[in-house]
Amino acid sequence: MTIAPSAERQQSLASPATDAGSSSAPSSPSRARQSAAEPGPAPLASSAPSSSASSASSASSASSASSEAELLASGEHRLLGNYRQAPFVLEHGRGCELFDTEGRRYLDLCAGVAVSALGHAHPRLTAAIAAQAGRLIHTSNYFYNQENLLLAEELCQKTGFDRAFFCNSGAEANEALLKLARRHFFNRGEAHRYRIVAFHNAFHGRTLGAIALTGTPKYREGFGPPLQGVTHVAYGDVEAVRAAMGPDVAGILVEPVQGEGGVIPGPPGFLAAMRSLADEHGALLLLDEVQTGIGRTGHWLGSHGDDVRGDAAALAKGLGGGFPIGALVLREQLNSALPPGAHGSTYGGGPLASTAARTVLAVIEEDGLCAAATRNGDHLARGLAGIAARHPHLATGERGRGLLRALVLAPGIDPRKALNAARDRGVLLTVAGSDALRFTPPLIISEAQIDEALEKVEIALTEAFA
Structure with a gap:
């Protein structure tokens, strides 16, 4: 070059x-x-x-x-060779x-x-991060921190959900989404309801749980038997989802637009049909909004463009504006699904990451x-x-x-x-x-x-x- x-x-x-x-x-x-x-x-x-x-x-x-x-x-010489990186250094x-x-x-x-x-x-984001770094960087989740409490309130108001859990990435948010769905039915005495209906060509992250949810075989190859209890069907095919539903289904996991799969929006009415099928079978509608959320598709959530409300959603990417942060947002009735000790994150919702996310949300809103x-x-x-x-x-x-x-x-x-x-x-x-x-x-x-x-x-x- x-x-x-x-x-x-x-x-x-x-x-x-x-x-x-x-x-x-x-x-x-x-x-x-x-x-x-x-x-x-x-x-x-x-x-x-x-x-x-x-x-x-x-x-x-x-x-x-x-x-x-x-x-x-x-x-x-030094980095793990798991990326195909461009031949220059930013x-x-x-x-x-x-x-x-x-x-x-x-x-x-x-x-x-x-x-x-x-x-x-x-300038506003870098100034906010610098100022917060001079006050408080990390506390763990044994204690409340002011920035995280304010972020939870602001994020719930903008997304239309009632509760929030914070982590560090989209994959972690989707892992939390999976655990939330399964534990919700376990707590209700319905441990047999653990199956997730997901989609071919989808992408939900690279952890072992996330690759099981991901409907692209190349991401699972070589990592041993995948997590059981996931059924993949064709994206956009309402009848295929209907056929996959049953008494053991805990939830339907869907991206409003398949990002890694090729930037493929669901066909008109598809997300609304997923809401109806979930309700019909007493299952949860789980939204992967990692790539579509935080203004990317013109709304705070991609699902808002379809006028559909999920039961829980995974967020990350744009939320921190470059600072690592992920989130699970959920309806109030799911709050008891993950009691103390059932799930957690050492770094999730720290003061510095929360400040970054609050600033991103504020700038997106104030600047239209x-x-x-x-x-x-x-x-x-x-x-x-x-x-x-x-x-x-x-x-x-x-x-x-x-x-x-x-x-x-x-x-x-x-x-x-x-x-x-x-x-x-x-x-x-x-x-x-x-x-x-x-x-x-x-x-x-x-x-x-x-x-x-x-x-x-x-x-x-x-x-x-x-």
Whole structure:
């Protein structure tokens, strides 16, 4: 890959708050390979200006950092090789932009896989975390802490649930969801009701319980016999769910939009049908809102867009804006399902994580980011549909909700090659399912940034698959 000159790197790192459009750093890793005739996007101002502290941090890291090659070699030598990571090292970010150790700029339409809801180095979030770190970081759940109590109240008000349990990730939240459902019926003297109806192509995390719930065999391969009592059926098929129901079913577990499975929304009326089937059989409707919640689909929960209320829901990703936190929210009548000692988390709901989550919720509400996700999601959808219309040999369309979107690639188009081509043009995305490029930008993204990303992705695909 092309490496920026050392002097250029130092200039970029020493002044991270410089407007991206006027920065001397190349706007993408492959700038040197682009033709002079390529139309360039308009310069963009930063969505979240960096503080003087971040400037000092960048300058300090520039003076002591190893070279990119040395850092990559260290990663190859020291990190567990369970990820397929891009061949560069990220160093700092601001708003919807990321910069690597060589000063190259990337438009981030990945957002840490739908995590960085407020983008990078959002001044309000970084200030809140810094202030709380100076007061109280950890207490354990043997004691109440003020930030967690306030977060529980605010999260329940926004999601429409009555109680909350806090953990550290989406997988942990789904584990808690599973335990809640099974223990609820056990406590009622119905221990035979432990089966969960879940869906093919779903993804619920990588712990042993979560991979049993996940309806994609590759995530379970090699880890021994899966947890028993899970039935997988076709996503969106109401009759298949009806056929799977029985007196041993504790709950139906469903994503409003299958994220990892390819950004596939449930068909109209599907979630409402799941609510009706659960009620008909006295089972629980369990929602995995890890990827669809916290404004991502234009609502506090993806299920709100369907006007459906679950009995409990798993949350994570955008909730902390990049700070690790997950949550299980539930109806009051399920509160006794997990009494003291039945479940817990050492770190869950700590003061620092709770402060981060409270700040994210406040900014989303005050800045109208749920409405912005709908508005900008529609703009992104139109742009993706336009790419498909102009290049039917490359893409067949788009799908998704809000700012959880995918460009559906045509048969024969390798998603990973497409991903790498977009990355070489300076746009960070992820692959979802077998045929989709996933777009999950920060909720603060502007139309101008979406347009810049779309232009670069279109050029990247036409060049890569010429």
